[in-house]
Amino acid sequence: MSEAVAVHGGAEPAETPLTPESWGKLGMWLFLAGDAMSFGGLIVGYGILRHASKTWPVPAAVLGINLTALMTFLLIVSSVTMVLALAALQDGDRAKFNKFMGGTILGGAIFLGLQAYEWTHLIGHTLPHYNLSFTKDLFATTFFVLTGFHGMHVTGGVIYNSCVLAAVNRGRYQAKHVEIAGLYWHFVDLVWILIFTFVYLL
Amino acid sequence: MSTTAHSHHNYIKIFIILSVLTVIEIGVTFLGLPKMLIAVLLITLAVWKAALVAMHFMHLKMEKTTLSIVAIIPFILCVFLILMLLPDIYPH
Numbered sequence: 001m002s003e004a005v006a007v008h009g010g011a012e013p014a015e016t017p018l019t020p021e022s023w024g025k026l027g028m029w030l031f032l033a034g035d036a037m038s039f040g041g042l043i044v045g046y047g048i049l050r051h052a053s054k055t056w057p058v059p060a061a062v063l064g065i066n067l068t069a070l071m072t073f074l075l076i077v078s079s080v081t082m083v084l085a086l087a088a089l090q091d092g093d094r095a096k097f098n099k100f101m102g103g104t105i106l107g108g109a110i111f112l113g114l115q116a117y118e119w120t121h122l123i124g125h126t127l128p129h130y131n132l133s134f135t136k137d138l139f140a141t142t143f144f145v146l147t148g149f150h151g152m153h154v155t156g157g158v159i160y161n162s163c164v165l166a167a168v169n170r171g172r173y174q175a176k177h178v179e180i181a182g183l184y185w186h187f188v189d190l191v192w193i194l195i196f197t198f199v200y201l202l
Numbered sequence: 203m204s205t206t207a208h209s210h211h212n213y214i215k216i217f218i219i220l221s222v223l224t225v226i227e228i229g230v231t232f233l234g235l236p237k238m239l240i241a242v243l244l245i246t247l248a249v250w251k252a253a254l255v256a257m258h259f260m261h262l263k264m265e266k267t268t269l270s271i272v273a274i275i276p277f278i279l280c281v282f283l284i285l286m287l288l289p290d291i292y293p294h
Binding site for chain 1: 213214216220224240260268275276283
């Protein structure tokens with residue numbers, strides 16, 4: 001990393017491992033690393049509680065995976081529109097950026113709507129049917145803690161992305177800011193991929 | 203960005219791979235395989251998908267190594283967490 005300094009004898013500005021443009025990215029990555037440990041702790045805790053429990057319902061049977069598969073697909077799509085929005089802004093195409101960024105926000109909002117529907121249905125119908133309850137059964141508790149913690153992240157992401165969309169159109173944010181927001185949004189997608197596997201499919 | 207045209211194409215390719223892997227994941231649960239094999243397959247697929255998102259959408263593949271180091275630390279710590287908890291999970 002310090003080769004440039006050695007070769008030029010420090011005559012030119014020293015090249016640090018991270019260019020100034022990526023300091024914001026480093027900041028977001030540090031936040032995400034901490035956030036990943038929160039999710040990691042929750043997922044590991046979930047695994048241990050499940051392993052230690054004498055009985056555990058088959059998640060796919062209780063939760064159903066059709067709706068969740070759709071939600072997974074939705075988040076993947078909104079991740080794609082996020083990278084396309086960034087690419088459009090880097091090309092200087094504001095109209096295209098607005099379209100893709102709007103799509104990303106819409107995808108997140110629909111995801112939240114579906115999750116609200118899923119929770120309502122679970123609490124009102126499915127859990128009582130299987131004689132499970134949020135307060136008494138680890139299966140239900142861990143489910144709501146994990147998906148709830150993730151859902152809060154999606155909520156934050158939708159608000160964050162909306163602010164970024166507004167700030168770009170007011171000329172206050174550029175592509176580099178969108179890239180940092182993108183990191184957060186892809187992380188939320190990445191975590192859902194893991195939750196979908198560990199909580200619903202396994 | 204000189205590579206923009208190329209990366210646009212790349213994003214769609216990654217999207218298709220992610221979708222196909224998701225379909226395979228759901229398919230795996232219906233095959234009636236041994237439980238252990240299903241778990242190994244599902245976790246492998248999930249880590250694969252997560253890695254695709256991190257490498258391509260989060261651009262780790264093209265970033266400075268520093269960011270990859272930051273990104274990998276929580277995963278290493280989670281493995282440590284599991285190892286440290288093993289005596290509790292399998293007491294003598």
